[in-house]
Amino acid sequence: xxxxxVLALTLAAAALGGLPAMAQKSGGTLVxxxxxxxxxxxxxxxxxxxxxxVTAKIFDGLLEYGFDLKPKPALAESFxxxxxxxxxxxxxxxxxxxxxxxxxTSEDVQFTVMEALKKNHPRGIAxxxxxxxxxxxxxxxxxxxxxxxxPVILKALSSYESPMLPKHIxxxxxxxxxxxxxxxxxxxxxxxxxxxxxxxxxxxKNPNYWRSGLPxxxxxxxxxIADASTRTAAxxxxxxxxxxxxxxxxxxxxxxxxxxxxxxxxxxxxxxSPIVELMxxxxxxxxxxxxxxxxxxxxxxxxxxxxxxxxxxxxPAMGIISSNFQPSGLFAAGIDFTVADRVxxxxxxxxxxxxxxxxxxxxxxxxxxxxxxxxxxxxxxxIVQQNLAQIGVKVTLRYEDLPKWLKRVYTxxxxxxxxxxxxxxxxxVLGVHRGVHSDRIRPGTVFVNGSRWSSPETDALxxxxxxxxxxxxxxxxxxxxxxxxxxxxxxxxxxxxxxPTVLSKQFKNVIDTPLGIYGNFATAHRE
Amino acid sequence: xxxxxxGSYIARRLLQxxxxxxxxxxxxxxxxxxxxxxxxxxxxxxxxxxxxEYIDQLRARFGQDQPVYIQLFNYMRNLLVLDLGYSFRQSAxxxxxxxxxxxxxxLLMGSTLVVSLGLGILxxxxxxxxxxxxxxxxxxxxxIIVYATPLFWVGLMLVLVFSIWLDWLPTSGMENVVAFxxxxxxxxxxxxxxxxxxxxxxLFYLALYARLMRASMLEQRGLDYVTTARAKGQxxxxxxxxxxxxxxxxPVVTMAGVQTGGLLGGSVVVEAIFAWPGLGQLAFQSxxxxxxxxxxxIFFMSAVLVVIVNLTVDVIYVFLDPRxxxx
Numbered sequence: 029x030x031x032x033x034v035l036a037l038t039l040a041a042a043a044l045g046g047l048p049a050m051a052q053k054s055g056g057t058l059v060x061x062x063x064x065x066x067x068x069x070x071x072x073x074x075x076x077x078x079x080x081x082v083t084a085k086i087f088d089g090l091l092e093y094g095f096d097l098k099p100k101p102a103l104a105e106s107f108x109x110x111x112x113x114x115x116x117x118x119x120x121x122x123x124x125x126x127x128x129x130x131x132x133t134s135e136d137v138q139f140t141v142m143e144a145l146k147k148n149h150p151r152g153i154a155x156x157x158x159x160x161x162x163x164x165x166x167x168x169x170x171x172x173x174x175x176x177x178x179p180v181i182l183k184a185l186s187s188y189e190s191p192m193l194p195k196h197i198x199x200x201x202x203x204x205x206x207x208x209x210x211x212x213x214x215x216x217x218x219x220x221x222x223x224x225x226x227x228x229x230x231x232x233k234n235p236n237y238w239r240s241g242l243p244x245x246x247x248x249x250x251x252x253i254a255d256a257s258t259r260t261a262a263x264x265x266x267x268x269x270x271x272x273x274x275x276x277x278x279x280x281x282x283x284x285x286x287x288x289x290x291x292x293x294x295x296x297x298x299x300x301s302p303i304v305e306l307m308x309x310x311x312x313x314x315x316x317x318x319x320x321x322x323x324x325x326x327x328x329x330x331x332x333x334x335x336x337x338x339x340x341x342x343x344p345a346m347g348i349i350s351s352n353f354q355p356s357g358l359f360a361a362g363i364d365f366t367v368a369d370r371v372x373x374x375x376x377x378x379x380x381x382x383x384x385x386x387x388x389x390x391x392x393x394x395x396x397x398x399x400x401x402x403x404x405x406x407x408x409x410x411i412v413q414q415n416l417a418q419i420g421v422k423v424t425l426r427y428e429d430l431p432k433w434l435k436r437v438y439t440x441x442x443x444x445x446x447x448x449x450x451x452x453x454x455x456x457v458l459g460v461h462r463g464v465h466s467d468r469i470r471p472g473t474v475f476v477n478g479s480r481w482s483s484p485e486t487d488a489l490x491x492x493x494x495x496x497x498x499x500x501x502x503x504x505x506x507x508x509x510x511x512x513x514x515x516x517x518x519x520x521x522x523x524x525x526x527x528p529t530v531l532s533k534q535f536k537n538v539i540d541t542p543l544g545i546y547g548n549f550a551t552a553h554r555e
Numbered sequence: 556x557x558x559x560x561x562g563s564y565i566a567r568r569l570l571q572x573x574x575x576x577x578x579x580x581x582x583x584x585x586x587x588x589x590x591x592x593x594x595x596x597x598x599x600x601x602x603x604x605x606x607x608e609y610i611d612q613l614r615a616r617f618g619q620d621q622p623v624y625i626q627l628f629n630y631m632r633n634l635l636v637l638d639l640g641y642s643f644r645q646s647a648x649x650x651x652x653x654x655x656x657x658x659x660x661x662l663l664m665g666s667t668l669v670v671s672l673g674l675g676i677l678x679x680x681x682x683x684x685x686x687x688x689x690x691x692x693x694x695x696x697x698x699i700i701v702y703a704t705p706l707f708w709v710g711l712m713l714v715l716v717f718s719i720w721l722d723w724l725p726t727s728g729m730e731n732v733v734a735f736x737x738x739x740x741x742x743x744x745x746x747x748x749x750x751x752x753x754x755x756x757x758l759f760y761l762a763l764y765a766r767l768m769r770a771s772m773l774e775q776r777g778l779d780y781v782t783t784a785r786a787k788g789q790x791x792x793x794x795x796x797x798x799x800x801x802x803x804x805x806p807v808v809t810m811a812g813v814q815t816g817g818l819l820g821g822s823v824v825v826e827a828i829f830a831w832p833g834l835g836q837l838a839f840q841s842x843x844x845x846x847x848x849x850x851x852x853i854f855f856m857s858a859v860l861v862v863i864v865n866l867t868v869d870v871i872y873v874f875l876d877p878r879x880x881x882x
Contacts, residue, residue: 067645067646210645225655227830251830267727432590439596473610
């Protein structure tokens with residue numbers, strides 16, 4: 029940890045895509061479908077999923093990331109972490125201009141991190157918690173000063189997670205109700221032109237983009253179509269060219285993949301890493317018993333759910349941390365709940381826990397709440413219901429709308445078991461800790477530790493991993509952590525969803541980052 | 556003299572609607588308080604989780620930390636100067652959001668009214684003239700089938716047939732977002748996009764009006780005044796067009812007025828299928844987001860629309876049937 033840790037990045041922008049600018053065909057309009065329509069275009073105050081799909085094209089981040097989650101230069105040409113991990117120095121590009129023509133400087137970085145993200149961004153509040161100041165010795169150097177090391181920051185500087193804002197625009201007036209919340213101004217490859225609510229957002233090529241020759245596309249239109257069948261029809265007919273992150277139902281994605289003009293890719297969720305879970309209320313009997321929780325985790329047929337509900341777009345989860353973290357060394361598997369004799373094991377665990385089968389063959393019953401995110405969640409609930417019937421547990425399903433469900437699960441804790449959909453995000457500190465850390469048991473705060481389980485050992489492991497700057501050492505801490513969590517199983521980690529992205533073959537290079545449809549599409553071009 | 560009394564009648568009717576609309580707003584405001592969960596939780600939920608401080612901060616900003624009666628009082632006070640508030644979820648004033656959706660809504664409603672009333676009346680008229688022939692049976696059976704078919708299914712089938720298979724019309728949206736036509740090209744483009752949603756939404760009402768028109772025509776034809784007219788030696792054709800048709804229209808027009816409210820509701824489905832940017836979809840989204848400022852604004856605007864349409868219907872009566880006096 030005291031080792032000097034330097035990571036200088038290559039200067040040449042051309043090295044980025046590795047593609048010569050002249051070889052690609054310029055021009056054309058790409059039509060993207062995003063579902064649902066974003067509530068606003070203010071990624072600095074909301075991380076609502078559809079917002080980033082639009083704004084990641086308009087703003088730039090300090091860094092970009094490869095599929096191995098390793099940083100690449102963007103607005104920052106290079107960065108250097110001090111030996112104690114308490115200072116990160118970014119060297120900024122000198123040729124970057126915002127869409128209004130004003131230059132991008134370290135002042136903008138300071139404003140974005142300290143005033144916008146650290147105070148208002150739902151995740152930025154946590155990511156930048158330990159940043160005490162951003163120093164600006166000159167217009168092209170920004171130094172993050174930290175109260176303790178925070179390796180998570182270097183994973184959270186993409187244009188999606190931490191968009192760099194022009195201070196001269198967003199620094200004027202109240203940022204929470206800013207006039208530009210719906211007409212964003214950034215430095216990205218596309219500039220905002222028009223948003224017709226209920227229809228589309230139109231973005232045109234930024235002719236002064238700092239990567240010369242890019243973007244190739246003249247225009248990007250993001251359309252909003254509320255009905256799933258119509259979205260599929262629009263893609264099939266070629267009226268729209270790209271849709272991802274659940275915008276196309278899984279069975280339709282499978283059907284569309286058979287068409288000659290369409291391809292379906294499962295790349296582009298490496299930095300999102302969504303996991304389907306069953307969360308237990310560990311303060312409520314019988315789910316206060318780890319054996320019962322493990323038994324249920326064994327009983328759920330993950331492969332069946334993947335094939336029949338998610339139509340093959342997923343793989344069994346091996347623990348609290350997604351296997352997408354394998355390349356960066358942070359992944360480790362916990363107890364294997366997919367073993368062949370899992371049903372026998374589940375039965376045995378329930379016998380041991382003191383829930384023998386009664387005369388009618390059942391052991392106990394409970395109400396299973398379903399994540400209100402659409403039809404596949406109802407199907408998944410039915411699978412859980414059937415799987416648990418096999419081990420003598422009777423399940424009744426309950427489906428409510430989102431506000432009601434959030435209140436029931438995260439405010440009133442008035443549930444027994446609920447399905448849930450949490451993202452690991454670019455780093456476990458952001459997406460994983462919140463689910464099981466004791467300091468995240470907060471009534472009224474959604475998508476945190478709703479099982480209310482925690483242990484001093486796992487808390488300590490997470491606290492250590494959060495400040496450990498050496499990836500290998502972090503990986504060891506997380507391996508131990510994953511094992512401990514799977515022994516307690518406050519949550520049954522069911523499967524990792526690989527969202528299908530449906531793409532027209534007319535366009536190439538659309539999904540070329542681990543952020544997928546949250547990428548900036550600068551290198552996307554016509555065939 | 557007559558136009559003067561008509562003017563004062565309209566003015567009086569408009570005055571009478573003010574308490575109606577205020578009542579609608581108050582009732583809706585209180586009803587919405589009963590729904591569990593609030594905008595702050597939804598915003599935090601959409602964000603994939605947020606600290607408690609963030610949620611409390613949101614609630615204070617939305618004024619939700621105040622007692623309900625104060626919130627209601629504030630809302631009503633602002634409403635009197637047509638300030639419909641701010642949609643925190645959409646980061647825009649409610650009035651702007653509503654006005655942006657108003658013209659697509661009126662376009663769809665208007666074209667649907669014209670098509671469903673026009674064709675419905677025509678089909679009802681023909682069915683009545685051909686009563687108890689095979690043509691009448693075809694029209695009546697077709698009307699029943701259309702009336703009983705769910706809107707969303709009709710919409711999806713039309714997309715499948717006319718967009719995907721025949722490739723005549725666009726699947727969805729209001730205009731071509733690759734071309735962005737201008738001038739007359741744009742008018743034609745929007746008209747092409749309007750066809751399928753209008754047909755879908757019209758079919759249901761068309762069937763309703765056709766059946767009503769047919770029944771109404773048959774009833775009028777049996778009345779004494781028709782016998783009188785025939786005794787006077789008027790031709791069948793003249794009796795039908797001059798007398799029976801005009802009188803038979805009255806119930807259909809009444810029904811059309813009553814159905815406007817329903818038209819707004821039915822358009823939620825059609826707007827969703829065809830991605831038509833109208834008020835219905837906005838209402839649907841804001842309900843699930845608990846965006847009450849916006850939702851109340853939509854209720855307010857719908858109430859105003861319904862009142863205006865019904866007033867128009869009452870005025871049309873006068874022209875259709877000189878016996879009806881206003882004032």
